Structure formats: C-alpha cells, structure tokens
Amino acid sequence: MELGRYMETVQIVLDKKLLRATDQAARQMKQNRSALVREALREHLRRLETRAWEERDREGYSRQPQTPEESRLWEAEAAWPEVPTVCARRIPRR
Numbered sequence: 001m002e003l004g005r006y007m008e009t010v011q012i013v014l015d016k017k018l019l020r021a022t023d024q025a026a027r028q029m030k031q032n033r034s035a036l037v038r039e040a041l042r043e044h045l046r047r048l049e050t051r052a053w054e055e056r057d058r059e060g061y062s063r064q065p066q067t068p069e070e071s072r073l074w075e076a077e078a079a080w081p082e083v084p085t086v087c088a089r090r091i092p093r094r
Contacts, residue, residue: 012037 014022026036066074 022033022036026033029036031039
C-alpha cells in the first residue's frame, strides 16, 4: 500500500508511560506502532458511535415509551434456545 495515497502522517504527543505500553502491546500483537494506534482509534470511534446510537434510542424511548403489548411481542421473540444436552455435559460445574 502506498503511504501517500491512502494514509496521512500525523504527529501526536504521548507521555512516556503510554508510549512504552503502546510499543509493548505492538510487539505482543506483532504489528507496528502505527497499526496498533490505527486499530485502537477505529475501535474507539466504533464505541463512540454505538454510544451515540444508544443515547438516541434512550431519548426516543423516554419521549415515547414502549407499550406493554410491544414489550410482550419482543419478549416472545427474544426467547433463548435450549442448550443441547451434549453441550451442557461439557460445561464444568462449580
């Protein structure tokens, strides 16, 4: 991949402890620092987007709460399937 065509170089300031932790994590993940930071930023942006969606939904439901009938319909759809007996036996009990 050509760096200039798809990516831009930026300069960021990190404290020494964060930089050391970043470099250590990059080594453990067998990737370079830039790849690790890109991945972390993408994940953070996804989380921010999810929070925004959740907040939008909360505001919508607070303005127009779900009716008991709507709740019953969703509860019927959200039933969990039974765990097969074979799988249940493999789960260690504590």
